[in-house]
Each structure stands twice: as structure tokens, then as C-alpha cells.
Amino acid sequence: MTKEEIYEKANSVIGIGGMTGNERLSASGLMTLFDKAKKHDKYLARTILQALRFDEVSISRIIGYSIDALKYPNAWDFPNKNSNGIENQNSGTLEYSNLNEIGMGAPLSGMCKLKINESKAVLVSENCGGPAIWTRNGQKIAIPIWEKSFFGGKFQRIGLLDLEKQTLTKYKKKFRVLDLRSFNGNLIVGFDSPIHKMKKVEFDYENEPIEIVIGIK
Structure with a gap:
């Protein structure tokens, strides 16, 4: 069954918001396919649950916390380039290089530069993770760093690049492994530790304590 067919079945269910998970699977006729996919194709299982409007935390709990079950892009697999999609003087592209696992089977880390207006390139950090996410207007991008x-363990902070202010703001709060998804107003929305005791992140970048602000001019 194709992705389009799965979504067609899911969208045909009336009153899905008031149903339990099993009721959604049953009413859509996707129960049998899901049971098979859960054992043999976790990506397909994820697609079915997304089509039936399960939230991300519930999806991970149902199909298991594993790398192959994660939505792309994620901390283990993300593109080398991430553009804001603007083609004028406000264009910006985040470019990664030397990406490597921080440990065997662990998330990726690498050098990250912000290319502004197809000319100026600014080093963000030599130890950036991903995926990074842009605001809708393409003037801010949040990056896991x-x-x-002190004891040698690794953690992440959120870095926020602001193209208008020409600044990189690093925040104090520490995370294990970030999986950033979107901006919602002043909130950076995503998940921390997506394959082990996942927690939802709603990070208010206007009010969170700041570690440092660096000019990127």
C-alpha cells in the first residue's frame, strides 16, 4: 500500500480526534497492515500512525525507541545543507562538513557554517548536530550544538542564529540528544532523547537563560 493510499484511508475516518488508537486503526482498515509493519517495517508503521494523527511521543512508545523508527531528518541522519529557501539578500544556508558519529551508533556531529547571501560564510561551531530548523520567515535558525x-560526557545546547541581528545566541539549558521539529511563535518545538525516554521540548527562546551571545558579522 502506498503512502497516498494510507493517508486516503486515514482521512476517510470521521471523528478521528475523539477515538482511541485502536479505534483509529480499526475504523481506517489499517489494523492488519500496521500489525505486520510494526514487526517488519517500522518506517511504514510510523507512517500509518502519523496518518492517523498520533502524536510523536505516542508513536515512539508504540513502535519502540529505535533509530530506524525515527522520522527523517533526525540526529542520526540529516542533510549536509539546510537552506531558508530565500533567493534575495536575506538568503541563508547552513552547511555541514566532517560529519561523524560522536560514538559508535551515536548521533552525528560536525563543523557547521552559515552561508549568507551566497557569499559570506560564518563558522557556527565545529561540533554541530542536527537537524537544524528555520523560522517561517527564514531569518532565524535553531541548531543543536x-x-x-567537566567529567567528559557530551550534551547539547540550543544555538539560535538570527540573520537580522547577526548574532548567535547559545542557551544555558542542557539536553541529551535534540530532535528539533519546528517553531511555534517563540517556542522551539521538538524532542529530547528520541530513542531513550523521549521528552517533548517546548523551548521559549525569548525567556530561557542565555549562556552567551556572539556577533557573526
């Missing part, structure tokens, strides 16, 4: 603790 890897750092080492």
Missing part, C-alpha cells in the same frame, strides 16, 4: 561536560 554539542559540548563536553
Whole structure:
């Protein structure tokens, strides 16, 4: 069954918002396909649950916390280039290089530069993770940045690049492994530790304590 067919079945269900998970699977006729996919094709299982409007935390709990079940892009697999899609003087592209796992089977880290207006390139960090996410107007981008603790462990902070202010703001709050998804007003929305005790992140970048603000001019 194609992705389009799955969504067609899911969209045909009336009153899906008031149903339990099993009721959604049953009413859509996707129960049998889901049971098979859960065992043999976790990506397909995820697609079915997304079509039936399960939230991300519920999806991970149902199909298991594993890398192959994660939505793309994620901390283990994301593109080398991430553009804001603007083609004038406000264009910006985040470019990664030297991406490597921080440990065997662990998320990726690498050098990250912001290319502005197809000319100026600014080093963000030599230890950036992903995926990074742009605001809708393409003037801010949130990036997971890897750092080492005093005892040698690794953690992430959120970095926020602002093209209008020409600044990089690094925040104090620490995370294990970020999986950033979107901006919602002043909130950076995503998940922390997506394959082990996942927690939803709603990070208010206007009010969170700041570690440092760096000019990128």
C-alpha cells in the first residue's frame, strides 16, 4: 500500500480526534497492515500512525525507541545543507562538513557554517548536530550544538542564529540528544532523547537563560 493510499484511508475516518488508537486503526482498515509493519517495517508503521494523527511521543512508545523508527531528518541522519529557501539578500544556508558519529551508533556531529547571501560564510561551531530548523520567515535558525561536560560526557545546547541581528545566541539549558521539529511563535518545538525516554521540548527562546551571545558579522 502506498503512502497516498494510507493517508486516503486515514482521512476517510470521521471523528478521528475523539477515538482511541485502536479505534483509529480499526475504523481506517489499517489494523492488519500496521500489525505486520510494526514487526517488519517500522518506517511504514510510523507512517500509518502519523496518518492517523498520533502524536510523536505516542508513536515512539508504540513502535519502540529505535533509530530506524525515527522520522527523517533526525540526529542520526540529516542533510549536509539546510537552506531558508530565500533567493534575495536575506538568503541563508547552513552547511555541514566532517560529519561523524560522536560514538559508535551515536548521533552525528560536525563543523557547521552559515552561508549568507551566497557569499559570506560564518563558522557556527565545529561540533554541530542536527537537524537544524528555520523560522517561517527564514531569518532565524535553531541548531543543536554539542559540548563536553567537566567529567567528559557530551550534551547539547540550543544555538539560535538570527540573520537580522547577526548574532548567535547559545542557551544555558542542557539536553541529551535534540530532535528539533519546528517553531511555534517563540517556542522551539521538538524532542529530547528520541530513542531513550523521549521528552517533548517546548523551548521559549525569548525567556530561557542565555549562556552567551556572539556577533557573526
